[in-house]
Amino acid sequence: MNALFVMLLIPVVAAGVLALLRPWHLAAGVNVGASALGLACTAWLGWQVAAHGVVSGAGFHVDGFSMALVALTAFVGLTTAVFSRTYMRQLYDSGTVAATRMRLYHAMYQLFMFTMLLALTTDNLGVLWVAVEGATLATVLLVSLYRTSESIEAAWKYFVLCSVGIALALFGTVLTYFAAGHLGAAAVPGLSMSALHEHAAGLQPSVMSLAFVFLLVGYGTKAGLVPMHQWLPDAHSEGPAPMSAMLSGLLLNVALYAIVRVKLLVDGSLASSSNPYLAGQLLMGFGLVSFLVAAFFLHRQRDIKRLFSYSSVEHMGIVTFAFGLGGPIATFGALLHMLSHSLAKSAIFVTVGYAARIAGSQGLEHIRGLIRTQPAVGWSLVAGVAAIAGLPPFGIFAGEFLLLVATVDTRPWLAVVLLAGLVVAFAGLFRHLQPVVFGAAPEGQRPVRAAMAPVLLHLGLAAWFGLAMPGVLAGWLHGATFLISGDTLP
Amino acid sequence: MLPSTLTFMQQLVPVLAALVLFLSFVLLAQARPLSAVHAFAWQGALLAAVTVAVAAVSGHGHLYVSAFITFALKAVLIPWMLHRLIRRLALDRSVEGVASPALLNMAAVALVIFSYWLVLPIVQHESGITRNIVAISLAVVLIGLLMMVFRQQAVSQVIGFMSMENGLFLAAVSATGGMPLVVELGIAFDVLVAMVLFGVFFLEIQASIDSLDVDRLNRLHEREDESP
Numbered sequence: 001m002n003a004l005f006v007m008l009l010i011p012v013v014a015a016g017v018l019a020l021l022r023p024w025h026l027a028a029g030v031n032v033g034a035s036a037l038g039l040a041c042t043a044w045l046g047w048q049v050a051a052h053g054v055v056s057g058a059g060f061h062v063d064g065f066s067m068a069l070v071a072l073t074a075f076v077g078l079t080t081a082v083f084s085r086t087y088m089r090q091l092y093d094s095g096t097v098a099a100t101r102m103r104l105y106h107a108m109y110q111l112f113m114f115t116m117l118l119a120l121t122t123d124n125l126g127v128l129w130v131a132v133e134g135a136t137l138a139t140v141l142l143v144s145l146y147r148t149s150e151s152i153e154a155a156w157k158y159f160v161l162c163s164v165g166i167a168l169a170l171f172g173t174v175l176t177y178f179a180a181g182h183l184g185a186a187a188v189p190g191l192s193m194s195a196l197h198e199h200a201a202g203l204q205p206s207v208m209s210l211a212f213v214f215l216l217v218g219y220g221t222k223a224g225l226v227p228m229h230q231w232l233p234d235a236h237s238e239g240p241a242p243m244s245a246m247l248s249g250l251l252l253n254v255a256l257y258a259i260v261r262v263k264l265l266v267d268g269s270l271a272s273s274s275n276p277y278l279a280g281q282l283l284m285g286f287g288l289v290s291f292l293v294a295a296f297f298l299h300r301q302r303d304i305k306r307l308f309s310y311s312s313v314e315h316m317g318i319v320t321f322a323f324g325l326g327g328p329i330a331t332f333g334a335l336l337h338m339l340s341h342s343l344a345k346s347a348i349f350v351t352v353g354y355a356a357r358i359a360g361s362q363g364l365e366h367i368r369g370l371i372r373t374q375p376a377v378g379w380s381l382v383a384g385v386a387a388i389a390g391l392p393p394f395g396i397f398a399g400e401f402l403l404l405v406a407t408v409d410t411r412p413w414l415a416v417v418l419l420a421g422l423v424v425a426f427a428g429l430f431r432h433l434q435p436v437v438f439g440a441a442p443e444g445q446r447p448v449r450a451a452m453a454p455v456l457l458h459l460g461l462a463a464w465f466g467l468a469m470p471g472v473l474a475g476w477l478h479g480a481t482f483l484i485s486g487d488t489l490p
Numbered sequence: 491m492l493p494s495t496l497t498f499m500q501q502l503v504p505v506l507a508a509l510v511l512f513l514s515f516v517l518l519a520q521a522r523p524l525s526a527v528h529a530f531a532w533q534g535a536l537l538a539a540v541t542v543a544v545a546a547v548s549g550h551g552h553l554y555v556s557a558f559i560t561f562a563l564k565a566v567l568i569p570w571m572l573h574r575l576i577r578r579l580a581l582d583r584s585v586e587g588v589a590s591p592a593l594l595n596m597a598a599v600a601l602v603i604f605s606y607w608l609v610l611p612i613v614q615h616e617s618g619i620t621r622n623i624v625a626i627s628l629a630v631v632l633i634g635l636l637m638m639v640f641r642q643q644a645v646s647q648v649i650g651f652m653s654m655e656n657g658l659f660l661a662a663v664s665a666t667g668g669m670p671l672v673v674e675l676g677i678a679f680d681v682l683v684a685m686v687l688f689g690v691f692f693l694e695i696q697a698s699i700d701s702l703d704v705d706r707l708n709r710l711h712e713r714e715d716e717s718p
Binding site: 129137156164167175190210 | 608609611612624628631635638644647651654655657658661662665666667669670672673676677679680683684687688690691694695698699704707708709710
């Protein structure tokens with residue numbers, strides 16, 4: 001329990017300190033230090049979860065599912081903090097971002113970490129909502145950090161769309177509470193998800209299916225499911241690169257986590273009704289549409305960050321589809337896919353930050369010949385795109401493979417659609433990648449100062465997850481698979 | 491349950507809830523930002539009154555606290571902040587035309603009917619009151635959404651959003667007897683921070699496009715794949 005409290009306390013304290021700290025180079029150091037401390041506490045908590053299976057009490061509940069995502073969040077938070085130190089320093093030196101904005105950036109960075117960790121560890125459905133909304137509030141000013149009219153527009157869109165979406169999720173939460181009211185207050189204290197899960201069979205199916213629609217639309221907006229994805233490419237392309245890495249790598253996962261948690265309640269409630277798979281079918285539908293639409297949109301992109309944000313929509317679609325399909329194989333694949341995608345995608349956004357700086361533009365037609373100018377950046381981008389395109393040996397390949405196996409088993413005709421979509425997405429990524437990396441470099445293109453260690457670490461981990469998984473992580477994921485699909489891997 | 495068997499307070503709850511819905515219609519019809527803020531403040535005050543009535547009926551003590559928070563936040567603080575922003579941005583004389591107000595009202599009426607239809611299967615075991623209130627609060631939420639879609643002014647969109655929040659709060663209070671206090675405090679805090687951020691954005695948007703007409707925020711869109 002203590003590990004959990006310390007883990008949550010660190011970013012809050014750090015945010016307070018960073019909000020007051022004037023010298024910005026010190027602030028960047030504090031940001032890295034706090035993230036490192038947070039990761040250490042996460043390891044402590046992870047050890048407890050591995051030992052006991054579940055750590056719960058005082059309104060928190062950490063099981064394998066949340067623990068895997070908490071560890072991922074703390075890890076990506078640290079590597080991105082390391083990256084943002086050099087990246088933001090150059091922004092400051094070039095006069096793009098003023099000193100007060102640097103202070104805002106660092107304080108909000110830690111608050112954002114806090115809201116995500118809170119969302120992942122809380123046991124209360126209402127607090128989960130508050131934390132996810134808090135994550136929007138913490139990041140919205142970071143999207144408009146450059147204060148160009150484009151970035152303000154992107155931030156406004158992000159703010160309004162996500163707030164409205166999340167408001168609908170609150171209505172779903174109220175309906176869930178309404179359904180829980182019939183169980184008696186003693187059975188379900190507050191909005192405790194573990195207690196609701198235990199008594200899910202007693203929740204009124206008609207209320208819960210209506211609640212799920214609202215919750216899915218609400219949290220789905222945040223997860224970037226089509227057609228509620230409109231904010232995502234704008235927010236990713238206009239914010240600073242570390243922010244894009246965090247939004248794509250972490251926030252989307254948190255939203256998806258909320259959807260899966262709610263799905264468990266609805267499944268339990270609908271188990272004996274006439275349509276027990278309603279939640280799964282809705283997830284499959286939304287997931288497949290997001291995946292296909294985003295795969296085709298990849299071809300039309302002209303901005304490198306928009307390209308990769310559509311790729312995030314595509315991957316969220318696949319994962320949502322896999323969770324909807326259910327069953328232990330698809331669920332395990334989805335979890336593996338989530339983790340590997342986060343690692344690979346945040347590595348890509350870091351690399352893209354450097355690439356855009358080398359070329360002096362985010363336009364795909366201006367970025368050329370990275371491999372000649374700066375081989376480290378060029379090769380990292382190739383490896384990263386290979387990872388998210390689903391090439392072996394990366395974890396995404398393993399996840400997609402498991403999903404295909406499960407799909408062929410249960411719904412063979414959907415496997416055809418899935419494969420076709422994967423090919424379209426693959427082509428969409430590589431047609432843009434080829435000239436960007438291998439094309440002729442323009443005259444006078446210079447390499448920039450780049451720390452590639454975090455990128456290599458991320459890609460190395462993503463490859464490791466695809467080949468052989470560390471035992472602790474496998475334990476968490478097996479626990480999560482059992483929780484979500486109600487069955488163990490064959 | 492027949493209406494005559496209900497106590498005065500029990501009868502008061504749906505009446506006040508219906509008035510909240512009525513104010514949503516009033517809000518939808520306002521062309522001037524300042525009068526919209528006033529209507530919004532009245533809606534917040536009515537919401538606080540509903541909360542007090544529910545507290546008196548159900549005997550939940552913590553509802554008095556949330557009634558106080560609602561009144562302070564929705565009827566005083568947020569309207570006051572909006573008021574100040576509108577004066578600062580010199581919007582108090584501006585009139586925002588809506589293409590066809592009659593059609594907008596019809597759409598709102600349709601949304602109310604739709605809400606009633608949507609909650610029909612939910613509450614077969616409930617008394618008529620709960621069903622009415624869930625439907626009313628859903629209608630308030632949807633009308634707030636309608637307002638956000640059909641208004642171009644950033645201020646009106648924010649008022650629409652806040653009115654959606656009112657609908658959510660109405661549902662939480664009257665259908666379930668209030669959310670747990672920690673959740674309610676969290677929501678109130680989020681709403682307050684959101685309002686502050688909206689204020690910051692008004693100033694930034696004004697500085698960037700010299701207007702608060704968000705239809706003019708149109709630089710980012712999917713570009714056609716023309717030759718560079």
